[in-house]
Amino acid sequence: MRIKRIPQKVNHEISDLSESIDLELMRPLIEKYKNKKGNLIPLLQGTQEIYGYIPREAFLKLNSVTGLELNEMYGVATFYAQFRLSPAGKHIIKMCHGTACHVQGVTAITDELSDLLNVKDGETTEDKIFTLETVACLGCCSLAPVMMIGEETYGKLTPNQAAKIVKEIRRNEKLRENEKV
Amino acid sequence: MKKATVIVGLGSCGLAAGAGKTYDEFHRIRQADKLDFDIKRTSCIGMCFREPLVEIIDDTGKYLYGSVDVKRVDEIIEKHIKNFSPIPEYIIDSEKYKSEDSAFFDGQVKITLRNCGHIDPESVDEYEQRGGYDAMRKISNANLSPDKVIQIVLESGIRGRGGGGFPAGMKWKFARNNVSDKKYVICNADEGDPGAFMDRSILEGDPHSVIEGMIICAYAIGASEGYIYCRAEYPLAIKRLNIALDQARSKGYLGENIFGIPGFSMEIHIKEGAGAFVCGEETALIASIEGERGMPRRRPPFPAESGLWKHPTNINNVETFANIPWIIYNGPEAYARYGTEKSKGTKVFALTGKIKHGGLVEVPMGITIKDIIYKLGGGIIGDKKFKAVQLGGPSGGCIPEYLSHIPVDYDRVNETGAIMGSGGMVVMDETTCVVDVARFFLDFTQKESCGKCTFCRIGTKRMLEILTRITEGEGKEDDIETLEEIAHTIKDSSLCGLGQTAPNPVLTTIKYFRDEYEAHIRDHKCPALSCKKLLTYEVIEENCTGCMACARGCPVDAIEGEKKQPHNILQDVCIQCGVCFTKCKFKAIRLS
Numbered sequence: 001m002r003i004k005r006i007p008q009k010v011n012h013e014i015s016d017l018s019e020s021i022d023l024e025l026m027r028p029l030i031e032k033y034k035n036k037k038g039n040l041i042p043l044l045q046g047t048q049e050i051y052g053y054i055p056r057e058a059f060l061k062l063n064s065v066t067g068l069e070l071n072e073m074y075g076v077a078t079f080y081a082q083f084r085l086s087p088a089g090k091h092i093i094k095m096c097h098g099t100a101c102h103v104q105g106v107t108a109i110t111d112e113l114s115d116l117l118n119v120k121d122g123e124t125t126e127d128k129i130f131t132l133e134t135v136a137c138l139g140c141c142s143l144a145p146v147m148m149i150g151e152e153t154y155g156k157l158t159p160n161q162a163a164k165i166v167k168e169i170r171r172n173e174k175l176r177e178n179e180k181v
Numbered sequence: 182m183k184k185a186t187v188i189v190g191l192g193s194c195g196l197a198a199g200a201g202k203t204y205d206e207f208h209r210i211r212q213a214d215k216l217d218f219d220i221k222r223t224s225c226i227g228m229c230f231r232e233p234l235v236e237i238i239d240d241t242g243k244y245l246y247g248s249v250d251v252k253r254v255d256e257i258i259e260k261h262i263k264n265f266s267p268i269p270e271y272i273i274d275s276e277k278y279k280s281e282d283s284a285f286f287d288g289q290v291k292i293t294l295r296n297c298g299h300i301d302p303e304s305v306d307e308y309e310q311r312g313g314y315d316a317m318r319k320i321s322n323a324n325l326s327p328d329k330v331i332q333i334v335l336e337s338g339i340r341g342r343g344g345g346g347f348p349a350g351m352k353w354k355f356a357r358n359n360v361s362d363k364k365y366v367i368c369n370a371d372e373g374d375p376g377a378f379m380d381r382s383i384l385e386g387d388p389h390s391v392i393e394g395m396i397i398c399a400y401a402i403g404a405s406e407g408y409i410y411c412r413a414e415y416p417l418a419i420k421r422l423n424i425a426l427d428q429a430r431s432k433g434y435l436g437e438n439i440f441g442i443p444g445f446s447m448e449i450h451i452k453e454g455a456g457a458f459v460c461g462e463e464t465a466l467i468a469s470i471e472g473e474r475g476m477p478r479r480r481p482p483f484p485a486e487s488g489l490w491k492h493p494t495n496i497n498n499v500e501t502f503a504n505i506p507w508i509i510y511n512g513p514e515a516y517a518r519y520g521t522e523k524s525k526g527t528k529v530f531a532l533t534g535k536i537k538h539g540g541l542v543e544v545p546m547g548i549t550i551k552d553i554i555y556k557l558g559g560g561i562i563g564d565k566k567f568k569a570v571q572l573g574g575p576s577g578g579c580i581p582e583y584l585s586h587i588p589v590d591y592d593r594v595n596e597t598g599a600i601m602g603s604g605g606m607v608v609m610d611e612t613t614c615v616v617d618v619a620r621f622f623l624d625f626t627q628k629e630s631c632g633k634c635t636f637c638r639i640g641t642k643r644m645l646e647i648l649t650r651i652t653e654g655e656g657k658e659d660d661i662e663t664l665e666e667i668a669h670t671i672k673d674s675s676l677c678g679l680g681q682t683a684p685n686p687v688l689t690t691i692k693y694f695r696d697e698y699e700a701h702i703r704d705h706k707c708p709a710l711s712c713k714k715l716l717t718y719e720v721i722e723e724n725c726t727g728c729m730a731c732a733r734g735c736p737v738d739a740i741e742g743e744k745k746q747p748h749n750i751l752q753d754v755c756i757q758c759g760v761c762f763t764k765c766k767f768k769a770i771r772l773s
Binding site: 037038039040041042044045075076079080081082083097098099100102103104108135136137138139140141142143144146151153154155156159 | 193194197198229373374376377381416455456457469471531534539540574605618625629631759
């Protein structure tokens with residue numbers, strides 16, 4: 001059981017963000033799935049699509065509008081690997097830890113990125129650009145070792161190449177940020 | 182001269198290898214040079230090790246080019262398309278030119294993958310040009326009764342390709358015999374088995390074949406609604422399925438009174454999985470569609486009797502459904518011609534690991550493991566020694582080299598302690614440590630255990646602790662016996678397939694590689710030089726240039742030495758992280 005995915009303590013920083021959560025965004029989603037049987041997972045998936053994670057306020061909203069029990073929703077959200085209860089970085093790095101990738105040495109690559117970004121599995125970098133995650137299998141086994149950033153899949157990696165890709169993305173993000181300023 | 186057609190393989194693997202850029206480059210040059218040739222896309226051709234793959238069809242035949250990155254596009258257009266002179270060095274396979282990689286296709290029989298790599302997966306017309314939906318038309322035109330359809334599936338001998346190997350026709354029969362006003366067909370596309378990707382390739386390459394298979398099943402058992410439960414990790418598969426479902430609806434292949442059969446209606450929905458391996462188990466999958474935690478339920482009642490929302494339900498996996506239209510159209514004898522006595526037809530294997538030619542292969546049942554690895558797969562990378570092959574993922578086991586003469590057949594594979602599973606075949610060479618592989622799988626099943634059954638929840642955790650201890654050189658004398666005892670208890674007392682099979686990787690590695698376990702425990706040595714904690718890193722003085730790259734990288738300052746002088750690793754400080762080994766550019770760090 002993936003106990004570590006359940007946050008052990010309430011992060012006050014996150015609660016402070018609550019004012020910025022626009023619950024109106026959920027309206028079309030709720031309209032679509034309200035009163036449909038088996039709607040719990042699609043509702044949670046849709047909510048995560050909107051906010052990048054499932055904020056506490058969204059749970060409360062779903063509870064008041066659809067009548068789904070909070071404990072039931074929390075039970076489902078913590079059961080499946082897909083759901084997040086805290087905000088993720090802009091880019092999610094999914095490191096494939098499937099069999100083929102394992103045999104081809106993906107652990108060394110994950111370690112390299114973990115050192116480079118100074119985060120552990122499931123954590124988000126301080127600059128909120130990256131979240132590093134290990135996943136079971138991305139299904140590109142013949143290109144092992146593989147990682148996926150956003151929708152892009154990178155294959156036949158070495159630790160150096162992976163670091164280079166991540167650095168490049170970070171540099172572009174920083175450039176974009178500076179342009180905005 | 183007919184116009185040439187360029188077909189680019191755009192499956193997930195191809196895209197990861199840069200096929201998207203190759204595809205764009207063909208478009209760019211065609212426009213820039215105002216050339217006249219067609220560009221099409223297809224999906225996985227199966228030859229993952231030579232991606233990106235491009236096929237060129239012109240008057241003189243078909244030419245399959247491999248490793249076509251952006252830089253080669255220009256040259257191929259210049260020579261092949263403009264001047265009609267193919268480039269033999271880049272060609273993998275054609276009538277005239279063969280390469281050593283051509284062997285990959287020899288011995289393959291494509292039934293499940295009949296359309297993959299041949300059609301544009303986003304075009305229903307191309308599917309129909311190759312006989313798509315003809316099986317359903319045959320049923321309608323020849324007035325085949327549902328019982329007759331089930332009879333054909335039974336006679337073909339096809340067994341569930343998801344791993345269990347239960348005869349598909351029997352499953353259909355049970356679902357048919359249960360009377361209800363509402364029945365469901367579910368396609369299990371929750372391919373969670375690490376090391377297997379045939380279902381993804383079929384969905385990305387030939388989604389209509391799965392949809393047609395489901396429609397046939399619905400007709401046979403009397404269902405009117407279907408679900409495809411697909412992993413969220415397969416975004417391209419989901420996209421193409423959605424396109425295919427829309428096409429099927431607008432063509433009238435889904436909806437009410439379809440194929441001119443009065444009263445036969447069918448609608449299919451896609452459910453995205455949320456990431457839980459246990460949802461590959463049919464009762465857990467049903468719970469997940471119902472919006473609950475994906476926890477298995479007690480059987481009986483089986484889904485055929487009481488499944489989704491307590492209605493009779495038939496679940497098969499992607500590969501099984503993809504075979505069905507072919508079987509109906511060509512007849513059961515055509516299918517049963519391939520295979521062994523009790524395992525009929527063909528099976529798709531995902532060939533990965535330390536193998537030269539990794540990819541998807543479809544072979545008749547009964548071919549030996551050795552033939553798959555050496556004839557189709559080209560042997561082991563770097564011609565190292567072949568040690569074992571892992572079949573069936575976390576539920577399967579390792580088959581050692583000396584048993585690789587056994588044929589792939591459900592029952593023969595089971596005898597070894599492994600299972601056929603969904604067909605993931607991970608090849609391991611002498612540098613792979615089997616204890617570490619067993620630990621890897623236990624780590625996986627331990628995380629993925631849903632927690633319902635005590636022995637699976639706690640037992641896998643304890644086994645993982647013991648295995649981790651062994652790989653770190655802290656093993657105890659009676660660890661192997663303890664592992665075996667817990668393993669059998671978990672097998673005996675778990676409700677679903679996950680727990681019942683989770684100990685298999687450990688049991689088979691103990692059975693075939695007990696000496697390696699003993700070497701870890703007694704001598705604190707890893708014979709494969711893979712378990713980091715059991716290694717010593719040493720500097721090879723002759724090779725060391727004194728560049729200090731290793732010393733700078735060492736996280737614990739265990740490397741001493743002057744610049745331009747050979748360095749030395751302080752063994753009592755070293756934490757065996759391996760950083761020096763990866764940093765060194767002069768092969769001056771030795772492992773022992």
